[in-house]
Amino acid sequence: MGIKTILIANRGEIARRIARTCRTRGLRVVAVYSEADKDMPFVREADVAVSIGPPPVAQSYLNMDAIIQTAKQTGADAIHPGYGLLSENATFARKVEEAGLVFIGPRPAVIERMGDKVTARRTMAEAGVPVVPGTERGISGEEEALAEAERIGYPVMIKASAGGGGIGMQVCRTPDELKKALPSVQAKAKAYFGDSAVFLERLIERPRHVEVQVAADSQGHTVHLFERECSVQRRNQKVVEECLSPSVRPETRERLYDAAVRAAEAVGYTGVGTVEFLVDEQERIYFLEMNTRLQVEHPVTEMVTGQDLVDWQLDIAEGKPLPLRQHEIKARGHAVEYRIYAEDPTTFLPSPGKIRSMTVPEGEGIRVDAGVEAGNEVTPFYDPMIAKLIVSGPTREMVLEKSRAVLEEFRVEGIRTNLPLLRALLDHPDFADGRYDTQLLQYFRVDGGVRR
CATH class of the missing domain: 3.30.1490.20 (ATP-grasp fold, A domain)
Structure with a gap:
C-alpha cells in the first residue's frame, strides 16, 4: 500500500515538520488552513492548500467533514493529524477510515481506549503497569x-x-x-x-514527569526509543524537554522501558506513541497516560537516536515492519528542546501581535522547528507556541553551554516571548544539576533576573 498524497490536518510548526519528511519521500502535500492562517509558511510551502473555514478551531481545524471532503477532492490517500486538534479523536480516525483513506496513527478503537483516562488506568493496571x-x-x-x-x-x-x-x-x-x-x-x-x-x-507530591517513546508495527513488533524528561512545566504544560533524562537511575530507566512496551502491547498498539509516567522521590513509577500520536517534543528523541519518527509513522501506516529492532536502536549524546511561546515570561499570559523580525540560530547540533516567520501575525485563536529550539551535543553539559549562546542569538521582535525565561532557566542550579521536578517553575520567575 503506497501512499502518494498526504493531507496534513494541522497547522504551524508541526504541519511544516510533517511536510518536510513527506518531501523527502517524494510525497505530495495538501495543507488545510483557516482564514487566520492564510499567510503562514505551512500554507505557502504545500503543494496544494485549501481554506476550510474561519479562525475558530471548531469552524476550521476541528471540522472533520470539511477536512475529509478536502482530502477526497485533492486526491489524498492519507491524513496525518499531527498533534493536538483531531490527533486523538477516535471519531475522526473512524471517519477517515470509512472514507477509504489512511489515518496516520493507531486504530480508532485504541485511540478510544487510551483517550478515556479511566479506561486507560484500568487497562494498564490489568497489564501490570503501575498506576497512581x-x-x-x-x-x-x-x-x-x-x-x-x-x-x-x-x-x-x-x-x-x-x-x-x-x-x-x-x-x-x-x-x-x-x-x-x-x-x-x-x-x-x-x-x-x-x-x-x-x-x-x-496527588504525587513533587514528581518528575518522564515519558517513553514507543513504536509498534502491524507485524507484532514493539520497541522503545528511550525516554524524555518533561518536568519543566507551567500550568501542567511542558516548556523544556530533554533526552535522555538527567536524573533517573539506570534501574528505574529499565523499569520505565519495560512498562511502556507492556502498555503498548496491552492495547495492540500500532504506530508511534508515547507512554507518560510520574516518578516520585523514591523512584517509584506510575502510569500517567498514553498519547496515541506524535509528541511536540519528539525532536529530542530524533536528535539522540538519529531516527525520523514521522518517517516511521508513514512506514507503519503503509504496513511495513519497523525499520529497526530494539538492539539496533542506539542513544548517542544528549538533546534539549526549548519551546518558544508568544507569551509574557513572568505571567505566562499570551502575547499576540505581528512579528516584526525574527533571528533564528543555525549551526551544527541546532534545529529550529518554527511555525512563523517575520511579518506573520500571531493570533489569539491558537496555542501560543511559535517555535521549538532543539540543541544537541555529546554531553548534557556541552548542550547546556551551547544553549546559552544559541538562546541569546534567537531574537523575536514585535511580540513578547518566553525567551528571557528560557535564558534565565539555564542559571537555575536545580536545572543545571538535572535535579528538578514539576514544581521548578512554581518558584522561578523572570523579572530582571531570577526571583525565588
Missing part, C-alpha cells in the same frame, strides 16, 4: 467524590476523563476544596472535550 491510586470509574457527583477522596487519601487531583495537555486538572487538599472545585472542573471538561466525566487520583 485513584478511582476506577468516572465520578457521578459530590457525594461519591468525597467518599472516594477519603478512600484514596488527600491531596487528590480532579482530572477530566477525556482530557489532556493539563486541561481540566485541579488539586484539592481538603473536602471543602474538592466540593468547590468539582463543578468547575466538570464544566471545563465539557467545554474542552465535550464530556463532563471526571475522576480522582492521589
Whole structure:
C-alpha cells in the first residue's frame, strides 16, 4: 500500500515538520488552513492548500467533514493529524477510515481506549503497569467524590476523563476544596472535550514527569526509543524537554522501558506513541497516560537516536515492519528542546501581535522547528507556541553551554516571548544539576533576573 498524497490536518510548526519528511519521500502535500492562517509558511510551502473555514478551531481545524471532503477532492490517500486538534479523536480516525483513506496513527478503537483516562488506568493496571491510586470509574457527583477522596487519601487531583495537555486538572487538599472545585472542573471538561466525566487520583507530591517513546508495527513488533524528561512545566504544560533524562537511575530507566512496551502491547498498539509516567522521590513509577500520536517534543528523541519518527509513522501506516529492532536502536549524546511561546515570561499570559523580525540560530547540533516567520501575525485563536529550539551535543553539559549562546542569538521582535525565561532557566542550579521536578517553575520567575 503506497501512499502518494498526504493531507496534513494541522497547522504551524508541526504541519511544516510533517511536510518536510513527506518531501523527502517524494510525497505530495495538501495543507488545510483557516482564514487566520492564510499567510503562514505551512500554507505557502504545500503543494496544494485549501481554506476550510474561519479562525475558530471548531469552524476550521476541528471540522472533520470539511477536512475529509478536502482530502477526497485533492486526491489524498492519507491524513496525518499531527498533534493536538483531531490527533486523538477516535471519531475522526473512524471517519477517515470509512472514507477509504489512511489515518496516520493507531486504530480508532485504541485511540478510544487510551483517550478515556479511566479506561486507560484500568487497562494498564490489568497489564501490570503501575498506576497512581485513584478511582476506577468516572465520578457521578459530590457525594461519591468525597467518599472516594477519603478512600484514596488527600491531596487528590480532579482530572477530566477525556482530557489532556493539563486541561481540566485541579488539586484539592481538603473536602471543602474538592466540593468547590468539582463543578468547575466538570464544566471545563465539557467545554474542552465535550464530556463532563471526571475522576480522582492521589496527588504525587513533587514528581518528575518522564515519558517513553514507543513504536509498534502491524507485524507484532514493539520497541522503545528511550525516554524524555518533561518536568519543566507551567500550568501542567511542558516548556523544556530533554533526552535522555538527567536524573533517573539506570534501574528505574529499565523499569520505565519495560512498562511502556507492556502498555503498548496491552492495547495492540500500532504506530508511534508515547507512554507518560510520574516518578516520585523514591523512584517509584506510575502510569500517567498514553498519547496515541506524535509528541511536540519528539525532536529530542530524533536528535539522540538519529531516527525520523514521522518517517516511521508513514512506514507503519503503509504496513511495513519497523525499520529497526530494539538492539539496533542506539542513544548517542544528549538533546534539549526549548519551546518558544508568544507569551509574557513572568505571567505566562499570551502575547499576540505581528512579528516584526525574527533571528533564528543555525549551526551544527541546532534545529529550529518554527511555525512563523517575520511579518506573520500571531493570533489569539491558537496555542501560543511559535517555535521549538532543539540543541544537541555529546554531553548534557556541552548542550547546556551551547544553549546559552544559541538562546541569546534567537531574537523575536514585535511580540513578547518566553525567551528571557528560557535564558534565565539555564542559571537555575536545580536545572543545571538535572535535579528538578514539576514544581521548578512554581518558584522561578523572570523579572530582571531570577526571583525565588
